Amino acid sequence: MKNNKYILMGRNYKRIITMVCLSVTLSAFSINTNKSIDPEKDKILLELLTFIIEKGHYNPAKIDDNFSKGIYKDYIAALDPSKRFFLQSDINEFSKFELELDDQLNNKDLTFFNLTYDRLMLRMEESKKIFKDILSKPFDYKIEEDFNVDYEKAPYAKNTTELKEKWRKKIKLSTLSSLTDKQKLEEDKKRKDPKYIVKSEDVLEKETRESSLKSLNEFFGLMDELKRDDWFTLYINSIMSQFDPHTSYFAPDDKERFDTSMSGKFEGIGAQLQKKNDYIEIIELISGGPAWRGKQLEKGDLLLKVAQSNGIAVDVIGMRLADVVKKIKGPKGSEVRLTVKKTDGTIQVISIIRDVVEIEETYVKSSVVEKNGLKYGVIYLPKFYLDFGNKDGRDAGKDVALEVDRLKKAGVKGIVLDVRDDGGGSLSTVVDIAGLFIEQGPIVQVKSASKKKEILYDTDKKIEWDGPLVIMVNEFSASASEILAAAIQDYKRGIIIGSKQTYGKGTVQRVIDLNPYGKNSAAGDLGALKTTIQKFYRINGGSTQLNGVSSDVVMPDSYAYLKMGERDEEHAMPWDKIDPAPYAVWKDNEKFDQVIINSKKRIEKNIQFQLIEEKAKWVDSRSNENTYSLNKDKFILAQNKIDSIAKKYKPIADYKNNLKFNSLPYELEGMAKDTILKEKRERWHESLSKDIYVEEALNVLDDLQVKSMAKNSLANEMKKRKLVKS
Structure with missing residues (x-):
């Protein structure tokens, strides 16, 4: 499995509109300005994508009227998510194509795309005049009016007058929020320095409009840099997402960015x-x-x-x-x-x-911490990375093995492997990593479109680490992270702690270069397709799809009640199960049940965890509050109420676990020469020292170690008694 290109990652396709709002780096999403139109390339691309998906997707959707409705819904929502460009008359015109997009796809017909693209360009130009006019004069924050930010449920503007009003309220809410923040800052300056002359409300109001104008100009400047191909990529991905949330098209620059993210x-x-x-x-x-x-x-x-x-x-x-x-x-x-x-x-x-x-942030890193006189290791794995183009390049499997070896030499008595927020990566690396902690055996089962089952094994009898092990997860631990957690859990090799369940992505993707298929055309670089080709299953036969991996110890999470998992995605594949693979459970786990009980009791009694759970319920209740008053006095009153409640949860951010985390010797040498690395590690160690979840993971390791020591002490005592008797 070392040279395969099977990918297990959470949904990482970002819509263009979101991407252009982010800072762009050397390895980031590339935006083109060339306005040239090559309809033949577009048609070739559509033909290739539909052909490959229908032949290679695990379970290709039927391209019919329902498929067409899905494309229409997703694409229109992606073009104008906050409904600030299109009018209802535009939507009425577009809706005539709602049931025709499947036919247009089969016929390589670009009529609908061309219509929506041209209309969007027109509406964006009109919007520039609208926001500039709105921000040219002061807002009146005394009048009674409000604005609802639930754009999904909001109707489209019936006419230009209504659209301008929507823009006005949206901008006014932004400037009102900025104004109240600025006034608080002025008050703080006055408290610290009685001689400070506070800026008047008129001055601050003007500053907020100038700031908003600058932000909108920058946003539209970035939008202007997008070319037709970028919008066509958005359209294509509205088609691809109908198959499942993880099938997507990579334009040439996107493919380069993806390769960078995988190899680091x-x-x-x-x-x-x-x-x-x-x-x-x-x-x-x-x-x-x-x-x-x-x-x-x-x-x-x-x-x-x-x-x-x-x-x-x-x-x-x-x-x-x-x-x-x-x-x-x-x-x-x-x-x-x-x-x-x-x-x-x-x-x-x-x-x-x-x-x-x-990119150092891509790679695994570890730290050592002392607790109750014993050393423990914390390994953070941000991604299951692998350089597909270089077999001798860095990969997560080799790097984690190296960190485990270094921690052993440092004398640690337990290891925490942290895969929180790890969206996955290479299938082969997760098999290698799981194999570090067991003697040998199956790690994951894989089923392809042909319905044939394959079992991926760790065949190396060597155990890199046989001591106490904890795997930390959260709701953003996806794909490869879930395979690792599931395997460790099924073997009863370690204890899984974290969110109620992980993300719930149980599918495997493969990235297919489209250029070999279009080599006889003059279309140029066609990019690549990431498509779902397999489903994976735990060795116990269950799927992680939708359900994820349930933690042995569930820790309260501030965002536990928000909908952010695979189960909340449209077009997600269903859960199912297959026969289990033959495997032998780890023998040294007789204390697990008691350790889990101990951890749960600590969490239930912990005031900090109680506060986090309370905040999670408050955050969930706030998610349905979408209407804001644009009257300054009422807005401040509402914000003060929110702030007073939020203050109650300030101890969550201020928490410290009083543990000191340190780098291993090899890294300390590097930090002495590299101030940037030193700063990054110090920030990481500081965050660990404020992390209550890591603290509880170490408590679990401590429980396992204490039990082990007690067991050894009892054995030694029995040995002494036996010697005395003889």
């Missing part, structure tokens, strides 16, 4: 960039990268020009961020010359030799 590396200079007005600003240097090693490029530098080796320097002021990124990235060993404006105003030309850049 790319070739470039190792700098994160963001747009700052017409300039591109350096916001961070990636530790260990060539820009960081060169020590010339700095955070806050503004890019003016980019040149390749001895080539002509190209002015990048006003250029799109994605285009600048493409000019800076390049193969290992090549040179790029950056003309930058330093923070002191000086201009410098900086030469950097590109290299492989590793």
Whole structure:
């Protein structure tokens, strides 16, 4: 399984509208400005995607009127999620195609897409005038009116007048919130310094409109950089999502980004960039990268020009961020010359030799902590990463094995493996990692579209760690994380603690390069398709699909009642089960039941956990409160009420567990040379020292260790008595 390209990850496709609102980095989603239209490429793409999915998907949906209705619903919602662009008349016109999209797909007909794309471009241009007009004059916060932010249930505007009113209220709510925050800050400054002259409400009101205008201009600036292909990708993914939540199309740049996320590396200079007005600003240097090693490029530098080796320097002021990124990235060993404006105003030309850049946050890390005189290890695994293009590259299986070995040498008596928020990754790495903790045996069962079952085994008899083990999960632990937790639970090898259940993704995807299929066409790079080809099952026969993995010890979670799992996704595959695989339960687990009981009792009595549970119920109740008053006095009254309740939960954020976490010796050596790594590890250790969940995981390890010590003490005592008698 080492060289397979099977992917187990939670839903990671982000809609374009969400993506453009985020900071873009060197390895991030790329946006193009080329406005050229190539309908033949679009048709080839549709034909390839439908052909491959129908042949390769685990359970392809029937392309019929219901399929068409699903495309229509998802696509329109993705184009205008807050219903601030389209009018009801537009929707009436679009709805004529609601039952025709399956036929258009089969016929490679782009009529519906072209209509919606052209209309959206028109409405966006109109919206620019609307918000600029609204923000040109002061708001009256004394009048009685409110605004409902439940956009899903809100109707579309009947006409332009109604649309302008919707925009006005939406912007007014934003500026009102900003105004009240600014006034609080002014009051705080006055309390600290009685001589401070507080800004008037008129001045603050004007500042909030200027700030809102700047934000909207930046947003529409990013939207303007999108080309037709980007919107067509959105349309395609509205089609793909009808098969299941994890089937999606990757445009060429998206595929590159996906590969980077899986391997944790790319070739470039190792700098994160963001747009700052017409300039591109350096916001961070990636530790260990060539820009960081060169020590010339700095955070806050503004890019003016980019040149390749001895080539002509190209002015990048006003250029799109994605285009600048493409000019800076390049193969290992090549040179790029950056003309930058330093923070002191000086201009410098900086030469950097590109290299492989590793994104440190992708990789596993570990820490040592002492509790009751014993050392324990905490391993954090953010992703089951694997470099598919390089068999000798880093992978999660090898790296976790290395960390376990290092922790053993450090003398730890128990290990916590933290896969909270781990959305998954490579199938082969999870088999390798689970195998570190058992002698040998099945780890997961896999069924393909042909319904044939395959059992994936750990065949290595060596046990890397046979001591006490805890796996930490939450509702965002998905796919590969769930396989690991399920296997450890079924073997009764360790104790699973965390949220009530994990995410609930029990499917396997494969990324298929589309270019070989379209090699005889002039369509250019066609990107790739990630499609669901298998379902996986626990060795006990049950599926993790929808149900996830239930924790042995459930810890209260502030977001426990919100709908965020696979079971809340449309088009999710159903739960089912198959026959179990033959496996032998771990023998040294006789104390597990009592340890679990002890943990549950601690949690029930713990005031902090009680507070977290209470907050979870409050957060859930707040999720249905969508109407806000736009009258300043009433808005402040409502916010004060919320703030007074929220203060009750402040101890959750302020909590400290009084445990000290430290890096292993090899990492301490690296931190002495790398201030960025040192800062990152210190932040991580600080977060661990405030983490009540990690504290309880260590309590569980302590219980297991104490029981083990008591058992050994009893054995020694019996041995002594026997010697005395003889």
